[in-house]
Amino acid sequence: GAVVSQHPSWVICKSGTSVKIECRSLDFQATTMFWYRQFPKQSLMLMATSNEGSKATYEQGVEKDKFLINHASLTLSTLTVTSAHPEDSSFYICSARGRDYGYTFGSGTRLTVV
Amino acid sequence: SQQGEEDPQALSIQEGENATMNCSYKTSINNLQWYRQNSGRGLVHLILIRSNEREKHSGRLRVTLDTSKKSSSLLITASRAADTASYFCATGSGNTPLVFGKGTRLSVIA
Numbered sequence: 580g581a582v583v584s585q586h587p588s589w590v591i592c593k594s595g596t597s598v599k600i601e602c603r604s605l606d607f608q609a610t611t612m613f614w615y616r617q618f619p620k621q622s623l624m625l626m627a628t629s630n631e632g633s634k635a636t637y638e639q640g641v642e643k644d645k646f647l648i649n650h651a652s653l654t655l656s657t658l659t660v661t662s663a664h665p666e667d668s669s670f671y672i673c674s675a676r677g678r679d680y681g682y683t684f685g686s687g688t689r690l691t692v693v
Numbered sequence: 694s695q696q697g698e699e700d701p702q703a704l705s706i707q708e709g710e711n712a713t714m715n716c717s718y719k720t721s722i723n724n725l726q727w728y729r730q731n732s733g734r735g736l737v738h739l740i741l742i743r744s745n746e747r748e749k750h751s752g753r754l755r756v757t758l759d760t761s762k763k764s765s766s767l768l769i770t771a772s773r774a775a776d777t778a779s780y781f782c783a784t785g786s787g788n789t790p791l792v793f794g795k796g797t798r799l800s801v802i803a
Contacts (some may be wrong), residue, residue: 585735611788613791619738621795621796622795622796623781623791623793625792630788669728670733672735674791678762682785683793684736684738685735686734689733
């Protein structure tokens with residue numbers, strides 16, 4: 580079945596630094612990648628949608644300059660949290676969709692900014 | 694944005710009892726899916742029900758869908774401590790993102 584590998588699974592960083600999260604589709608081509616954020620005891624909130632080779636489309640209220648999304652290939656999408664602050668601490672999870680493949684989720688990344 | 698509400702927000706039951714969670718959505722759908730999430734972990738896909746289906750079973754899971762009321766329910770029978778998790782419904786198809794409900798936190802007490 581379709582597998583999406585997400586790394587790192589957890590990361591602790593200092594305030595002001597940047598963190599990159601990667602999602603790779605291992606056995607299919609991810610034409611579309613969705614990035615979600617989840618705060619404790621809350622649901623998954625869509626941050627952005629990216630199609631391979633195009634700029635990401637961000638949801639209202641999500642700063643595109645702070646959350647940089649790159650989907651340069653059909654198997655890799657990255658989310659970079661720039662100048663991270665404690666309020667960015669959250670669980671980030673990607674979801675890939677490809678031709679003939681439904682929504683496949685990564686295992687998530689727990690980001691803690693100290 | 695979130696598609697709708699789930700109720701209850703939290704549910705605590707004894708092992709062996711049945712757990713029922715409800716989900717409402719706002720727009721027309723092609724299908725509806727249910728996911729489970731253990732604390733701090735990724736999502737596990739449980740079941741998908743299509744808009745032309747009214748009920749679907751998978752092991753101890755039973756899902757119903759009422760498109761006229763824009764609602765779905767997930768029933769877990771003979772619950773186990775290992776069923777303790779958050780459960781989310783989600784709608785979406787094609788190249789649109791999945792939109793999740795607010796979720797139900799289920800605690801099964803041994």
